[in-house]
Every structure is written in C-alpha cells, then in structure tokens.
Amino acid sequence: MPGFTRFAVYYLPPPGPLADFGAQWLGWDVQAGCGVDQPDVPGIGTFTERPRKYGFHATLKPPFRLAEGRTQPALSDALAVLASRMAPASCDGLQADLLGRFLALRPTGDTSGLRRVAAALVEGLDAFRAAPDAEELARRRKARLTPAQDQLLQRWGYPYVMEEFRFHMTLTGPLQKEMVEPVRLALETHLPTLPVPFVLDEVALVGERPDGMLSEIARCRLTG
Template sequence: MSYSRFAIYYVPPAGPLADLGASWLGWDVVRGCEATQLNIAGLCDITMTPRKYGFHGTLKPPFRLRSDRTIAELKQFTLNLAERVEPAVCKGLYLTTMGRFLALAPQGETSALQRVAAACVRDLDMFRAPADAAELARRRKARLSDRQEELLVQWGYPFVMEEFKFHLTLSGPLPAADIAKWSDTIQRLLPDLNEPFIVDQIALCGQREDGRFELLHRYTLAG
C-alpha cells in the first residue's frame, strides 16, 4: 500500500465510543474500510469533510514523508517516542462546538495532552517534508496570528504547541441554525463520557491513494 501522508492520531480503543465514531462518520479508520453509517437524514452530508480521516484526535497533523526517510524508520522512531512519553489523563470528554463544527473535547486540565502532542510534533519532525508554497498559502487563509505564522513556518502547521486544542471531530462546518439540532442528535447517541479520559497510546496512520486514512500501528505510551 502506498501512502501520500502520515499522521499521529489518538484513535479510541475498541468500545462504544469507537463504534459510534465509525458509524457516525461512515469510515472505520482502524479497519481501513467503510462503516455502515447511521440512517439519519443529512448525516452523510455533514460528515463528508471529516469522513476520510476517521474518528480520531490529531496529535501530529498529516505530513508528507521526507524523501530520505522510510516508513520503517518512522515506525521505529514512533515506537521509541512512545516508550519515553507518559500517558495523559483528564476528567473526561464533552460535546462542544469549535468554530462551526461539532467535536468532543477534553474537560479540565489539558496540560498532559499538550505534552503528548508537543512530543509527537517535535520528536518526529525529522520525518516531515517541508510544506510547499501551495500548502503554506492554504494555511494562511485562516488569518493566522503572528505566533501561528511562526508555528506554521517551523512545524508546518499553525495549531500546534501552545495553539493546540485536542478534539475529536464529528462534523464539517455547519450552518449556525443547524448546530443545536445536530448537537441534540449526537448527544442522544453518545456513550457515558463522565469518566477519566486517558490517552495511553498513539496511532500512526497513513493516507491511502483514495484519500482515506487508515491505522498502521498503535503504540503504547510507556514513559
């Protein structure tokens, strides 16, 4: 299998949340195949944007592999990273809006999640091919702050390090009038989230020729 980009994600372990994420988006990132999407009018349309990524939380955003690096090296370095990074724990997850899209976000103190994501961005950056002019121009359409511009130039993405906000995306941009309706819909389907949210593993995922991401390997955080 050939992959155009790679990313480090948090992919929920097998269970009710992972099952709902796959059936909500219509793509199972773990199995690398389409999932039977819930029969809800309009759901296919509002999940079109996040569907190709699968249900996940980004830790290191998608990147192209440098020409002088191999997938085998990336896998080994990701294993080495996981062995020295401690798991992250926060109070739980809750449904929220980020801009005009729906997502699950962590409750309470998130510094441990920031630590894990920063390690992934920093320690694996040797594998990232520099962003080209077209990619930089596309990112700059978001009206970046001065600090976000610095991060874009340094790390290839503006919303990393202190600008990072962990979330698991549930929709594309929604019309303001529809946000409450879709919030109510997903809220009724969510499993119990009132328990500690633990990130004790990271997932190396690859983007296939069809544009969809799939899980390549999970790594347990053992620091």
C-alpha cells in the same frame, strides 16, 4: 493498495463503544480501513462529509509527507521508541461542544498532559517531515493566521500545534447556526457513555491512502 502519501499520529479510542460510535457516525472506520453504514440521522452524510476521510480521532501530529530519505518502517520504529519514553496523559473527561462552527468531543479539566504528549510528538518526529511547499503554505495562510500561528506553520509545518494545540475529536464539518442544536440532539442520542476520566495511553500511526482516506498502520502504548 499502493503506499501511503502522508502520515500522521492520532489518538484513536480503543476498540469498544466509543470507537464503534465514531466509525458509524462518520461512516469510515479508520482502524479497519473501510466504510461503515451511518445511523439514520437527517443530513448526516452531508455534515460529516468533510471529516469522514480522517476517521474518528484526535490529531496529535498533523499529516505530513515523508522527508527525502525517510521511510515508513523507520517512522514506525521512531514512534515506538518515543512512545516508550512518554507517560500517559489524562483529563477529567470529554464532552460534545462547538469548536468554531464544528461539533467535536473536547476535553474537560486540566489539558496540560494532552498538550505535553502532542508537543513531544510534533517535535520528536519532526525529522521525518518534509517541509510544506509554497502551495501548501499559501493554502494554510488563507485561514488568516495570527503572526504566532504563521511562525508555527513555518517551524513545524502546521499552524495549530504547540501553544495553539487544542485536543478535539471532530464530529462534523462546519454547521449553519440552525443546524447546531438538531445535530447536537442527534449526537446525544447516539453517543455512548464517555470515559471519566479520559486517559490517553496509546497513540496510532496512520497513513493517507492514494484514495484520500486515512487508515491505521500501528499503535504504540505510552509506557514512559
């Protein structure tokens, strides 16, 4: 497999029931870098098509191309150093909920620690990020960004970071209103017991392959 085209920093659940559920639900195991048979849920192949390539995750530093002169090994090393200086974060738990027209696992309780980790990664690894080109900026702006989001796009290459960051683990693409409850019921049938509290104590470097799918490169524990 040729080199990765983009990189990101994710939260990936540790090996176990939640990670297994996410891989099966979306049909892609981001940790193993392979497809997975999905459960027998009507329409699941369609309503999970959009998030499938990314795998089951929460984005902490959004996908970016490497800046000129930067390398994947140097990025991995920088993430390891940064993680060693960062304390773990936690919140009360996770729950399945709507985020716009998508269903996702979203945190409950105080999320300031999760925002702290994400902000530190966005800022701490920014030197590795190539600036978005005009085409990417135009594509992002089609979402009718607020002035604050547009400023974040220009500064950090993505509009939903820092104060606009919302921790979430995407479970579907956009759903029609009549699909929300059937999909939510199917989720409740397949979801394992969710962690209480939810603890974020490691982060993962992932890469986008030439085929468009993302897969894990390395994990780093937060030990600061």
